[in-house]
């Protein structure tokens with residue numbers, strides 16, 4: 001293994017796949033136990049010019065951990081919660097901590113880290129930060145970007161830096177915390193994270209499950225809810241194909257209906273107004289008790305897993321449009337379904353305009369063409385090709401098109417220059433994200 005054994009770090013030879021079947025064929029997989037071991041690994045890669053790729057839990061949906069002949073750095077052995085500060089309201093932890101585990105520990109102390117990607121029970125916090133993941137509570141609490149205070153990072157040269165401070169108000173310099181958050185492992189390996197936490201909310205909330213006539217009326221509910229100034233904690237939608245997949249693959253026992261399910265959690269004080277809006281749009285609504293809600297929330301989280309059980313081939317879209325353009329987006333998605341003669345089951349963080357139409361075609365070429373067309377719908381409606389899953393390999397071309405169209409090629413040039421400054425040898429998770437988006441956009445000039 002060319003000297004890697006001499007580093008004294010646990011190492012294995014194995015191939016992997018991520019959740020959507022992107023291949024990971026590393027030279028070897030390593031399992032560092034602490035930051036010093038990460039530094040040794042990065043220095044080893046830097047000296048030899050070998051690609052090095054961090055791996056959290058591999059639930060990426062965009063090929064962000066795929067690689068060949070790289071060193072794969074699996075962070076699972078760096079999984080300690082280092083400090084929960086109940087006065088300064090932060091938690092400091094290593095990147096390999098599982099998100100659900102972290103929140104369980106926080107809740108024991110009355111605190112919460114709100115972002116909850118539907119993979120919360122699988123994913124690592126390092127992966128969630130590097131992806132700037134969102135989730136079901138995103139409509140109220142935003143994405144991971146809104147919760148990271150500070151980071152320790154091993155740069156691609158092997159140097160270690162700390163960016164940010166463990167408190168909210170800090171104006172000392174450019175915002176590097178948010179440069180590394182969402183950088184998809186292309187700028188360094190995160191070894192420690194400080195998250196802002198909040199006390200578990202004490203307001204009384206009510207949970208609603210509404211059987212909707214269709215997705216258009218669901219969009220109508222969301223738009224009227226916003227006009228009425230109602231901010232839900234959760235506003236999630238799954239169409240009936242997803243409900244059916246949950247029933248057939250996970251024995252969910254959910255009632256199937258033509259138009260799918262809208263799941264809402266709102267403050268008790270907003271219940272009457274919310275019900276009035278739901279009724280107006282034809283929702284058949286039931287109020288859930290806490291136990292029923294937890295079951296529905298958990299099923300929603302497993303929706304992608306149920307779809308994956310039906311079709312091994314799965315392209316997960318992650319488009320976002322301004323909520324005011326939701327109906328236009330839905331119309332155009334329906335037209336694409338007609339054009340390609342295929343139905344895309346939709347999971348949506350509908351409250352913040354984030355739609356996941358899922359392409360389950362086995363014909364790769366058609367799937368990729370459709371994938372691109374759906375992405376372009378978002379760009380043309382003033383939205384984004386990714387709200388939370390990130391770019392990886394899969395959406396790099398679309399990202400290039402979006403940034404060029406909305407911001408200009410100069411923006412991509414600046415992003416590429418940042419990558420080059422921090423990673424002069426181009427070893428850190430190379431050939432993806434900004435690097436690939438820039439290359440694609442330039443070749444398309």
Ligand SMILES: Cc1cc2nc3c(=O)[nH]c(=O)nc-3n(C[C@H](O)[C@H](O)[C@H](O)COP(=O)(O)OP(=O)(O)OC[C@H]3O[C@@H](n4cnc5c(N)ncnc54)[C@H](O)[C@@H]3O)c2cc1C
Pocket residue numbers: 019053054055056057058059060061064065075095116117118119122123124125126127128129130131132133134135136183184185186188189190191301302304305388389429
């Ligand atoms: C069933 C399912 C549901 C999902 N639902 C959601 C959702 O609702 N919202 C959402 O946003 N995402 C969702 N995802 C996508 C994904 O699970 C999340 O984005 C998750 O946070 C990624 O975490 P991970 O630990 O698996 O990271 P990985 O997939 O291992 O890695 C993700 C990226 O982070 C980098 N990385 C990992 N660890 C580090 C580190 N320590 N330092 C630097 N870079 C690092 C990797 O190189 C890669 O680029 C879902 C995925 C699945 C399978």
